[in-house]
């Protein structure tokens with residue numbers, strides 16, 4: 204080397220202060236990756252609320268039906284189409300105890316209720332005055348008439364004066380009301396949750412195993428293996444799901460089974476694509492090369508390096524696949540390709556509610572709310588997971 | 599190989615002969631007419647024990663491919679890699695295992711080369727674990743020792759890579775590379791991604807480690823000033839071939855290959871008086887595609903001295919002066 208003499212005054216040389224180096228560190232406590240993920244997850248309120256909702260929903264779906272004497276198939280036509288909330292009226296005959304009742308304005312029927320909102324039964328009309336469009340009920344010496352000459356129907360007393368209601372009551376017998384066959388909506392709702400969630404989780408599991416395995420192999424080996432495997436995926440992805448479900452129904456008869464099989468066998472292609480993409484990009488990462496230069500086996504590279512780094516996207520994809528599986532199942536059931544009566548899924552409940560939409564619009568509320576809230580919850584959870592699993596977002 | 603026994607460290611650690619690595623880049627629909635990208639195309643190189651061999655060349659000339667072939671991340675298309683009495687080029691993966699620990703690599707990107715899911719302790723202990731050295735406890739002790747060696751401390755062992763700066767991560771990468779006391783360490787642009795101030799620190803540390811552990815470095819870079827500082831000898835690559843290799847001073851003071859001269863001319867010089875006057879050394883045109891290489895000398899499309907001979911015949915790497923080899927018909 205050429206001799207270059209540069210003179211630097213001696214006092215300009217000083218040892219580097221080790222403390223200055225350490226100052227670069229963010230004084231965060233040292234956490235393992237999953238501890239860190241849990242912490243960040245915990246701080247994400249919408250995701251935690253969603254998780255709580257999902258857990259509650261699952262518990263309710265499992266245990267709810269056991270806690271009530273209602274079943275999802277018991278019909279009581281006398282008590283059909285009862286709303287969850289109704290306006291209670293009171294009549295006080297002088298020779299008998301006070302009577303509470305409510306008027307189902309959809310079918311002009313009068314029901315006897317307890318003051319707290321418990322339903323005691325249907326009241327038979329004494330007379331029907333078809334000219335005046337009135338049903339006349341008699342309690343002791345008091346007379347109550349359902350006047351449907353003008354809609355909505357109203358309750359009037361013997362002199363034709365409107366009866367004042369004593370306020371709204373929550374239906375204590377059927378919390379969510381009953382459907383057009385008099386079945387308890389809450390219990391059917393919970394059974395629907397069982398079916399919908401089962402379909403979703405089975406689909407998710409099938410996706411997970413087939414997708415991760417298939418995508419992992421295609422991505423890790425690459426080349427021609429990848430080419431052939433991905434062409435197969437493309438072919439599967441082009442089959443319309445509806446057609447597929449119909450074919451399955453022919454083979455398996457049961458709507459439930461065919462939906463699960465159809466969703467399970469078609470949905471995994473997304474997972475396979477994602478895992479493959481991850482593998483393709485990760486296997487060329489320098490840390491995999493580093494592991495190879497140390498002589499790491501293929502198994503070690505897959506289990507220590509590749510899979511842990513794909514776990515995040517896999518989990519996120521999985522949580523985001525569940526709502527779409529729920530939606531597909533509901534949609535299929537809605538158009539009549541799903542589970543068959545008297546079994547209920549959220550889709551069939553929606554379909555039934557749509558039939559009575561004009562008279563009882565409230566019946567659509569519960570299945571629709573269940574589907575949308577659950578989809579919201581899984582989506583929030585998936586987004587929360589994605590954020591929590593990304594170490595770059597760590598504060 | 600070289601006939602000058604006056605240099606103490608003349609013992610050849612790795613002898614590379616006619617090494618080739620071709621990538622297939624396209625094939626007809628049924629695999630006819632495959633096209634090959636000749637990333638490394640006949641490299642002869644001796645790496646001597648204890649030296650730092652710098653390797654320079656433009657982007658895309660095959661430096662990284664050469665490094666990855668030497669360390670057998672790629673299997674060579676052809677050629678010989680003689681190392682510790684074995685020909686690494688021919689060995690199967692399972693027979694390579696005993697040699698793996700003797701050659702390690704420090705990667706360019708300190709972000710990509712550390713698995714973010716592992717903490718520092720596991721990262722540095724991984725080579726020990728794979729080699730089956732010690733138990734968990736003794737490995738942890740070794741990790742702490744290595745952390746001190748590279749200027750970190752043992753409190754860092756439980757932290758994750760994302761908690762460190764680029765320079766610190768590169769230190770972790772270095773600790774991992776030297777964990778098994780390798781003989782040869784390949785630094786592929788190991789400092790290019792770092793801040794200039796940190797570069798000097800890391801280079802100094804690498805030099806200290808070399809003295810202490812008797813390491814041999816293959817130091818790949820396109821920073822000509824840094825390679826001058828650290829190397830004993832420097833090789834210049836162009837389109838998959840070594841075109842000139844010489845001791846540090848000889849290369850800078852008396853570059854013999856037109857490409858080397860052009861490279862040196864392209865270094866920005868602060869002092870305008872020193873600035874080279876001969877524009878003759880400027881290269882013309884673009885680097886040709888490594889898929890369709892020019893005939894004869896591959897530099898001829900850009901060489902200011904090219905003649906018909908250069909197009910007809912490929913120049914061989916010849917020793918023109920003491921330890922100074924050049925591949926050019928007109929070099930002297």
Ligand SMILES: Nc1ncnc2c1ncn2[C@@H]1O[C@H](COP(=O)(O)OP(=O)(O)OP(=O)(O)O)[C@@H](O)[C@H]1O
Nearest residue numbers: 621635637656657658659660661662663664820888
């Ligand atoms: N796996 C691969 N498959 C196909 N072509 C490759 C592959 N790796 C490298 N190449 C090609 O080989 C040539 C040499 O690449 P290489 O990375 O070795 O160059 P380099 O000298 O290291 O460049 P740089 O200074 O940019 O790092 C380039 O043209 C590159 O596109």
Ligand code: SF4
Nearest residue numbers: 895898901908926927
């Ligand atoms: S052989 Fe010819 S073309 Fe190649 S570098 Fe020498 S003079 Fe230039």
Ligand SMILES: [Mg+2]
Nearest residue numbers: 661662663787
């Ligand atoms: Mg490179």
